[in-house]
Amino acid sequence: MLIMDALLFDLLAKGCLKQEQLKKSILVSYTREFDSFDAIDIFRIGEKWNREQRLYWSDPDGIERVGLGYALKLAAEGETRVSSIADQKKKLFNDAIIEKWDQGLSGGPLLFGGFSFDPDNQKTSPKWHSFGDATFILPEILLTRTKENKSILTINCLMTKDKKPDEEFNRLTERIQLLNKSQKSLTTSAYEGKLTPTEEYLNEWKISVKKAIDIIQSGLMQKIVLSRTMRVDRQVPYDIVAILKALTDDQASHYVFAFTMGESTFLGASPERLVKKQGHDIRSMCLAGTTTRGKTEKEDKEKAEFLRRDQKNLQEHQWVVNMISQVLSRFCQSLLVPQNPSVLKAGQVQHLCTPISGKLKEDKTILELVQALHPTPALGGYPQKESLQWIRELEVADRGWYGAPIGWMDEQDDGEYIVAIRSGLIENSTAWLFAGCGLVGDSTVTEELIETRAKFKPIFSALGGSHD
Helix, strand or coil: CCCCCHHHHHHHHHHHHHHHHHCCCEEEEEEEECCCCCHHHHHHHHHHHHCCCEEEEECCCCCEEEEEEEEEEEEECCCCHHHHHHHHHHHHHHCCEEEECCCCCCCCCCEEEEECCCCCCCCCCHHHCCCCCEEEEEEEEEEEECCCCCEEEEEEEEECCCCCHHHHHHHHHHHHHHHCCCCCCCCCHHHCCCEEEEECCHHHHHHHHHHHHHHHHCCCCCEEEEEEEEEEEECCCCCHHHHHHHHHHHCCCCEEEEEEECCEEEEEEECCEEEEEECCEEEEEEEEEEEECCCCHHHHHHHHHHHHHCHHHHHHHHHHHHHHHHHHHHHEEEEECCCCCEEEEECCEEEEEEEEEEEECCCCCHHHHHHHHCCCCCCCEECHHHHHHHHHHHCCCCCCCCCCEEEEECCCCCEEEEECCCEEEEECCEEEEEEEEEECCCCCHHHHHHHHHHHHHHHHHHCCCCCC
């Protein structure tokens, strides 16, 4: 059991003094090693704390993070949202008091959040209201399990003029003690009650797909990505913890995430990295070109081999490779791009995949990379600017954060962003699942319907739905 020490109190006192001197709020962050923990169970404990302020993040490398309570929130709207978040982040960390017992620890003050797919979208849905165009959260308590299986605790506290060091120390101590009372038992109420799925705006989507194909065949565009939604109602409220548990069990090779904002939780299991920055090293992933999985190992291999040779999918994939390579070449002093894609098996589908790595120039930030890369042809279309205009005209529903960049970043400007696919938004007893399809000249409505239904399956299964 962790016993809170005098160092945290001293840091809070320093933060209070600095706040008085500078007349501004001061972030105090304290990191040290912690006892072994179960991240999903910690996420559950957050229900007793504040169920509307919880987040979860895990990656394919085995790093797992869970945040409870929100020490602060950064928000921005409109076309300047990325630069606004960057400015707020810089001001937050400029005067922060950050203490790590070991500078090699993977903890520290991390901002988690993301952006809406399109801030200029005029079809904004009320269900996305609490997420906004850009929202980033600094958890009050952040627990990290590293890939070496070390457990790290970070405590973040924003010292304002009305906070006193002793009161904050006592409050935080009580919360840490709550973590040590973990029961490590998970309910399965996610599977109680009948699920009623409805493919929303299905006829309108089919009409839009046909229009998009006509536009592409006329030569105005090369690719347009259209999304659609499935609404899944249940007789009782969904258990977010049980759904998250199902995703981490079934999609361990993916990025699994959950962001709770008010009454709504956006969660999913995405296979697609947008960009990762660690010092000057950057990595991205080109993921486009899709087929379904086979029912047998032999059929699965045959479908993968078809994907490798199919000119439609290869062309779709190459547009993504070209765009990401061109963007990153502006930011990097060197870039490595494999000549041929591999096949990534991702749940009910498999994709063509090309990883890209490079060395970043000195003065470039992770948010600059995110802004330049989004949306890639995998989620928007090609050319980029024109695809957004067609999506606004053809799509009926609001994507919100679906298909948009979500992730985390630290005070050193390191971080990682993914593309929020294979995802769903849950509010009480209603879930909205999202799927997209990349349309080219020889696409058909029937084929795209099959593909999007396959993309719904991972989240629908996590809700307790049938795999069939």
